[in-house]
Amino acid sequence: MASQEHPTWLTAFLADTRPPPELFAWSPANIQPKFDEGIDMGSSYNDEEYDRDSCVGPSTNSDQRIYIIGPGNIGRLYATHMARHPNALPITLVVHRKELLSQWAACEGVGLADLTTGKIFLNKRFTVEWWTETRPHYGPVKEVTDGKKLQNVFISTKAEAGLSEADRIRRYLGRCSSVVFAQNGVSKLWPPHGPLYISHRYPSGDTPTFSACVVSHGVASAGPFLSIHAAPADAYIGPVFWASDPESSGKQPLDDFFIRHIASTPLVNTKQVSSGEIWLLQLEKLVMNASINPLTALLRCKTGELFTSYDSSDPLTRVIDKLLWQIGLQSATKRPQSSEKADGKVLTANLESKAIHLWSQDF
Template structure:
């Protein structure tokens, strides 16, 4: 595949995509552009669906009915805990934020959102009954920041399961009325399966935020396919994502240290789609985005789709190099960048080069055009086609330079200098015998390359994935021999 800059194109892959909608009313010029686009699309690769999407599309079961277990469901002694869930007004329920997954990211977001001046009701959603029991005996999130230990018990807490409770209230999530605001703070591999499980409680009045490492799976090219399959018509929630650079260390259930305060970015991952005339949705994603952006100590800011997309891609490249190499070498991050004349720097360059070729091809995929065209300037007839074309050309040229090997190397070294003494999350997972996020980092790159162009090969990433999955530990010389073969 040629990696030069292509002429700007207009996306028409999605049925109601941003540019396609605008082109329908632009006359013969647009028909010519659409013809050029269809020629480009027909010459594309086999468009292999991602593994996660294929699994979703093959599952034709109806969404399950779930029950919301509370402390009352497991212990009569839970009566001493503060209850708020049943006493809130309808407005409070629309403001309520459910946080699914109470690991480090879930605790960080819950703690920061709870500090808002006009804080919304917050419900923690755990994934095991044992965690609900733990909360009953030791309620509260303990969060240590700058050496000061803080504890907050002012949360509702629930466990969502298909098993009906034998005592206490028998209710569904959000009382069966639909979840208004959901922050998904699970591991990356669990995010879409959990959302898919909850789809019966999500609709066009819902906003779902993802906080995972790696790329949000609902970005183009696969997001639209998932939404069309699971939320037909105009029933889809609004989808947003966060890029979080804070460092948080777990001390056990509901206990964390805010080891490296940093910042976060938040924004939409899909263009807003037209709603039916009888839709009652209020602010769409704006409410949850603003709550996250204003949360004290989170240092988050709202960004455009393009800024968020680029930030997630750059963070993914860093994770796809540092995490698996440290996991196989069993070393701190800084060891990777010490020159010992054994070829490890060449391994890093190969990983970066393969990532660079994939990202530069991704930039030129028509499915992503709506990301680069947002926001566009309007004329009296709507979005000016010429203006959109210029924005696309500028974005392609800018990102082709930004994702080139020298720039990615410079970015990686800049991040590495700040995390030299840190132990990567993947190495921590390996040491703890937990599942790693290798599929969501390096695996994402491999699947994306396969989707975009059958000629793009990522052999270094593929070998590294195999080493991590086999829980292999090697010396620097051994890993170089394996990966440079």
């Protein structure tokens, strides 16, 4: 009976009683044993388009190292600019396929093309690792963080994989850990399901801080380790779940070091907000994506092209106006039940079907 009251993802976690896995950190040295120079934090790639003047050398404080899990477009955006932080910390990019280690060895580093300034930022001052339960057959054998706890974790995988990635590394998470999810959708860790998951997976008094980062920047992929920052915007970061610290009962989640570090990272315009605000911002982003994505898919165009016309007689403008009107009307006349609030998939599906229906009426 109890399992029927939980969503499928939570039921699966609650039924899993296995200990967290031991993970090995593969590097390009495990693929090409003689290649170990281009990945060191002290090496870098420079050319005439690389903004060398504002690049700051990372701190040697390895205890505060940042781990970016899933360095896709959003991960590359933040990696590029966190490396340029006035108090830059060493950064490790955690890739999801072994083949990417070889690609990293052969490439010029993380590239971010900024269309606004016309600059291309290239940086190879990162460590790159692939985390797996498989022990390397050659090269150095190293456990993730040498078996210690991770402190600053930035998860920028696809939304559906985010919690699974965090769960896989829970052996290396504890009360000193700050985990930030930078993804679309609503976090699964909000009450009522989040606390159940956390109490099942972590011992009392050793719970990480979990936060969400809602990113509005438009970033597109141009190849492995290369992205285009096509539409600069802003982002918001705030806590989702935190445990009270018995040694510092007055400590607030907004005092979290990693949250403050991300909020002070240059050029990504990330604002620090409260827990309640980040919940609302996640819902707003979900509604926007659910309204816009079906239209861009139908028209096979980029998001920015939806808003190039201000003509009220334009069919596309009429569709968008109708969507906004109906969403506003529904929110004013019907208060969602708590289960509907937590189920982002239901909201997305309803809005997508409505967008397609309105589109077919006008065309």
